[in-house]
Amino acid sequence: MLEFLAGGKWFAVALAPIVSQCLTMGLMLFASRWGLIDHPGHRKVHDQPTPLVGGLAMLLTLLVLQAAVGHVPFESWSLFFALLLVTGIGVADDAHELSHRAKFVAQALGAVVIVSGTSVWVTHLGNLVGLGAIDLGKWSLLVTVISFVGVMNAINMIDGLDGLAGGVSLVPVVLLAYLAMAGNSGDLVFELFLFAGAILGFLSLNFRLPGRSKALVFMGDTGGMVIGMLLAWYCVKMAGSPTSLIHPITAVWILAAPLLDMGSVMLLRLHQGKSPFHADQQHMHHVLLQAGYTVNQVVAIMVGFSFMYGVIGIVAERNGVPEVAMLVAFLVLWGTYVVALKHPKGMQATAKRLIPPLSS
Numbered sequence: 001m002l003e004f005l006a007g008g009k010w011f012a013v014a015l016a017p018i019v020s021q022c023l024t025m026g027l028m029l030f031a032s033r034w035g036l037i038d039h040p041g042h043r044k045v046h047d048q049p050t051p052l053v054g055g056l057a058m059l060l061t062l063l064v065l066q067a068a069v070g071h072v073p074f075e076s077w078s079l080f081f082a083l084l085l086v087t088g089i090g091v092a093d094d095a096h097e098l099s100h101r102a103k104f105v106a107q108a109l110g111a112v113v114i115v116s117g118t119s120v121w122v123t124h125l126g127n128l129v130g131l132g133a134i135d136l137g138k139w140s141l142l143v144t145v146i147s148f149v150g151v152m153n154a155i156n157m158i159d160g161l162d163g164l165a166g167g168v169s170l171v172p173v174v175l176l177a178y179l180a181m182a183g184n185s186g187d188l189v190f191e192l193f194l195f196a197g198a199i200l201g202f203l204s205l206n207f208r209l210p211g212r213s214k215a216l217v218f219m220g221d222t223g224g225m226v227i228g229m230l231l232a233w234y235c236v237k238m239a240g241s242p243t244s245l246i247h248p249i250t251a252v253w254i255l256a257a258p259l260l261d262m263g264s265v266m267l268l269r270l271h272q273g274k275s276p277f278h279a280d281q282q283h284m285h286h287v288l289l290q291a292g293y294t295v296n297q298v299v300a301i302m303v304g305f306s307f308m309y310g311v312i313g314i315v316a317e318r319n320g321v322p323e324v325a326m327l328v329a330f331l332v333l334w335g336t337y338v339v340a341l342k343h344p345k346g347m348q349a350t351a352k353r354l355i356p357p358l359s360s
Contacts, residue, residue, distance in 0.1 A: 012065040013193045020061040020201025024217055027053035035095040038218055050215060052094040054166075054202045055223020059087055061198040071190065078117025079233060082110040086152070086229055090222030100277040103221070104149065110229060111148035115141050120233060122147055122240045126248045130324045133242055147236060152228030154258035157265065158302075159224050161285050161295050162215035163207035167303040169227045170199045172254045175310040176234050183245040188234070195230060208296050231255065246317060249326045253313025256330070257306035261285075264338045282341055291348035292357035301355065309333075 031037055031051035038050045066072075089106035092098055115121055122144045125134040136143055159165035177192035202223070205216045219227070238244055239251035252259065261284050266276035274280075281290075288298045316326050340347040 009069050009071070009190050012069050013190070013197055016061060016065055016194050016197025017201035017204065019065060020058055020198040021204050022201075023060050023064075024054055024057035024202055024205055027051070027057050028217055034091075036091070036220065038094075038220070048214065051217045052220030052222070054206060054217045054219035055090060055221075055226050056087065058198040058202050058219070058223060059083060059226045061201065062194060065194055066191075071187070076114075076118045076120070078114050079120075079229075081117075082113040083226060083229060085113065086110045086225040087222055090220065090225045094220040094222055100275075103225075107149045107152050107225065108145055110225075111145040111232075114148065114233070115144050120144075120237050120240060122236055122248070124240075124242055124248070127323045128249065128327050130322065144236065144240070148229060148232040150259070150262070151232035151235070151255060152225045154255070154262040155228035155231065156221055156224030157262045158258045158283065158285070159219065160283055161289070161298060163203060163296070163299045164285055164302060165219060165224060165227070166199050166203045166206055167299050168257050168306045169231065170196060170203070171257070171303060171306040171310060172231060172235075173199065175254050175307075175314065176238060179238065179245055179314065183238075185245065188238070192234065195234075199227070207299075246314075247323055247326075249323050249330070250313045250317045252330060253316070253326065254310040256309035256313070256333070257302060260309075260334055260337045263334060264341050267338055268341060284337075284341065287341065287344045287348065288351065290344070291352055293355075294358050297355075297358050 028051045031053050036052040038052050040048065086106060089098070089103060093103055121140050123136055123140050125136065125143075127133050155165055155169060158168055173192055173196045177189055177196065180188035180192055202217070202219060206218065208214065235251040235255060239246045239248045264284075265280075265282050268282055269276050269278050269280070281287075285298050285302060288301060289295070293301070313326065316329075
């Protein structure tokens with residue numbers, strides 16, 4: 001099962017958290033010179049200027065260690081160039097705060113680069129209505145681009161607390177690695193373990209630890225787009241075709257935490273007559289924070305639910321639960337999430353009865 005560790009790859013996996021941490025600390029020294037600093041604002045939880053180099057460090061970690069063991073970066077030069085594109089726009093946004101339209105265009109272009117040079121497409125949606133697999137045909141390219149853009153935005157939008165985006169992203173990476181191991185996909189296992197190690201190294205400086213009351217570094221929009229693009233890549237690779245390892249709806253459950261939050265918040269904003277990209281504090285992590293939970297407790301709750309959603313999806317598929325039932329269950333969960341965010345006081349009261357805030 002661990003043949004993927006041959007040829008020195010085990011050493012790269014073991015080094016990934018250390019390399020990620022060291023690269024992050026090194027880049028922090030230049031963050032101010034490059035303008036990659038996040039300053040406190042009215043919607044932000046942090047109260048001190050913080051470097052925005054975590055995303056860049058994680059990408060460099062993956063590139064350096066894959067190259068060190070002779071592994072072609074991400075098995076595709078198209079993905080490599082797409083990552084460089086979104087990294088460039090992410091760094092520019094972290095330094096100068098670009099418009100949502102500019103970021104959206106860059107994300108879409110990155111996705112188009114991927115589908116233009118690879119066979120990693122969403123070609124079907126599975127048996128979602130009980131009448132057989134839904135073949136996308138000519139719509140495959142559009143759905144693939146939407147999938148990449150959607151996941152990138154989902155990770156960016158959930159990045160609101162120290163350790164949150166990294167923790168919520170780490171869960172699907174680990175679950176996908178488990179599924180790749182079960183499917184004897186050695187290269188995928190190696191890449192996903194390396195990915196997990198890069199995130200762990202970043203989290204060691206981003207998470208609030210005893211004696212450290214704030215994050216030392218943020219991933220920035222760069223990190224959100226890089227992690228989002230890679231999560232979308234591996235999910236489409238493992239669920240996008242009829243011969244893939246898992247059903248498409250299972251991949252949705254694995255990514256449920258960021259997707260539910262993004263989908264619910266954007267739906268509420270549209271209902272309120274706002275732009276879906278309007279920044280506010282309607283996200284679940286903001287609502288829980290306002291209920292009196294500590295930052296670390298909110299992160300633990302969100303990461304715990306991310307793990308639970310993913311396990312539900314995997315167990316359901318492994319036990320032959322029909323895809324249509326998995327879809328209906330997800331839509332019910334989404335509706336519940338929307339109602340909870342629309343009526344935050346009721347949700348907060350229920351949450352506090354189930355999990356008393358530590359700050360109380």
